[in-house]
Amino acid sequence: MSDQPTLVVDDVSVELGGQRVLSDVSLTAEAGDLVGLIGPNGSGKTTLLRTISAVLDPSEGRVQVADLPVAGASSRAVSRRVAVVPQDTHLAFDFDVRDVVAMGRTPYQSRFRPGDPATTRQHVDRALVRTE
Numbered sequence: 001m002s003d004q005p006t007l008v009v010d011d012v013s014v015e016l017g018g019q020r021v022l023s024d025v026s027l028t029a030e031a032g033d034l035v036g037l038i039g040p041n042g043s044g045k046t047t048l049l050r051t052i053s054a055v056l057d058p059s060e061g062r063v064q065v066a067d068l069p070v071a072g073a074s075s076r077a078v079s080r081r082v083a084v085v086p087q088d089t090h091l092a093f094d095f096d097v098r099d100v101v102a103m104g105r106t107p108y109q110s111r112f113r114p115g116d117p118a119t120t121r122q123h124v125d126r127a128l129v130r131t132e
Contacts (some may be wrong), residue, residue, distance in 0.1 A: 006031045006051070012061035014047050020059070022047045054078040079107035101127050 005028040014022040022044040029035050037045040049079045052063055054070040063070045065081040083104060091100070101124045109115040 005029060006008060006033075006066055007035075008062070008064040009048070009052065010064075012048070012063060014044075014051055014059045015059040016047075016056075022051070022058075025061075032109045049084055052083050053082045074128050092124055098124055098128070 005104070007029040009025055009027045012022065012025045013020060025048060025091070027035070031057075037048065039045055040128060047056065050059055051072070052065070054063075054073060054075070059069055065078070068077055068081055070078050070082075102120055104127070105115060105120055
């Protein structure tokens with residue numbers, strides 16, 4: 001196991017539309033830590049999650065997940081380390097739970113070659129057992 005924290009948010013600030021919406025946020029989390037973001041509407045919880053998952057770039061500071069600084073990293077590389085499930089998720093089609101969990105395998109598969117169905121099934125089964 002590494003001496004490095006799994007997640008490092010170091011003095012992160014975010015500006016949107018020229019207005020600072022997140023200011024000087026720092027945190028670290030180790031593998032296995034359970035972290036909750038609690039605050040009133042408009043306090044920056046979603047902005048922080050979007051910054052950690054590299055949807056937004058910080059105006060200042062840095063975010064590192066495992067061994068990867070997320071600024072400038074590829075979407076695939078970040079997606080292999082960070083997954084976010086929003087509170088309100090609406091699917092446009094009628095997927096069963098197994099199909100939705102299998103979609104989480106997307107960053108590990110080639111665009112032009114589907115993954116091995118047996119391997120995908122094993123990963124999905126393991127995820128479903130872990131989350132009951």
